[in-house]
Amino acid sequence: MPTATLEPADSIRAAGLRVTTQRLAVLGALENMPHADADAIHRRVRSTQPDISLQSVYVVLGALTDAGLLRRIEPAGSPARYERRIGDNHHHAICTGCGAVQDVDCAVGHAPCLTPAPPAPLPGTGTGTGAGTGDVAGFRITTAEVTYWGLCPACQHLPASHPDKKENA
Amino acid sequence: MPTATLEPADSIRAAGLRVTTQRLAVLGALENMPHADADAIHRRVRSTQPDISLQSVYVVLGALTDAGLLRRIEPAGSPARYERRIGDNHHHAICTGCGAVQDVDCAVGHAPCLTPAPPAPLPGTGTGTGAGTGDVAGFRITTAEVTYWGLCPACQHLPASHPDKKENA
């Protein structure tokens, strides 16, 4: 039994949290719509729990995120999104046209972004101080986040008719 | 290649914008405090222009960003920050303790995060200008953004307190 496909109720319990219908509903919603934002999750959850409020969804999302059951990503210029895929250090490609988010496995295979210090040390000039393992500019790095910005396949074929998203170079 | 060594007034003019005292003040403020947010910039600018409003600072920042004179970064969980270092594809290390931001040159040297597909033979001459367009999950990638999260040197030596709120001045 793969650990990642634990029953939602079990994973909630395993995290030391109480199992509630709201939390199950939120996890269930994210099962079908990865990278959804709070509002989308709220709409989806309301189909089974019409009385749940958006604020309660926020509370649930916060609790599940704190417990490590969800990962929260915050693309620049768009509301926070949540995903169930946790535990690996995958990255994200975000469409500047429609805002779609796609998981991207670290294709290089050895988490290069997590340990940016190359085998040969940097010349310690200017901003680049000598870096040890997991150290960047004197920082003790714990996480590296890579976001690719571009056009999704669908938007590549559109005549640039989605101006709702700003492109900051 | 309009470098940052241009006089602020010249770079504003070169971008096709009118030179105003407000814009000069904002650029001047960012000269001394890289990675400042709008509020910090506003406070700094008010020392020379006491009547400028925060909204006007936002307008100026937006104009300068659109003109390519500033780069806007939006770390998760903190307001947008602005920096004058543009034109290169450097990354950022952000302290989870105090929110400090540090520039990080692409340590691997050949923009690995921009072209994660292993067989793609990217000419290393670009040095991370963001010009390479790789394909990730069908996306046509134009920009790759790398954010390292960790503890800055100062916060590494502090007892494990999480203020979570930073004051950058």
Added chain:
DNA sequence: GCACTTGTTGTGAGTGATTCATAATAAGGA
């Protein structure tokens, strides 16, 4: 130097996303 055009700024209100405070409710152990 002066008037004019038009880009910029100032101002207050408005918006979207998220959090806070607190009372009501329900999950899970005794």
Added chain:
DNA sequence: TCCTTATTATGAATCACTCACAACAAGTGC
């Protein structure tokens, strides 16, 4: 089943930012 305490519901509040529009001033022509 009861009881404790985690969890949810609710409305207000906050935070970062944008909008509309009138007032102003930078740059241009004379």
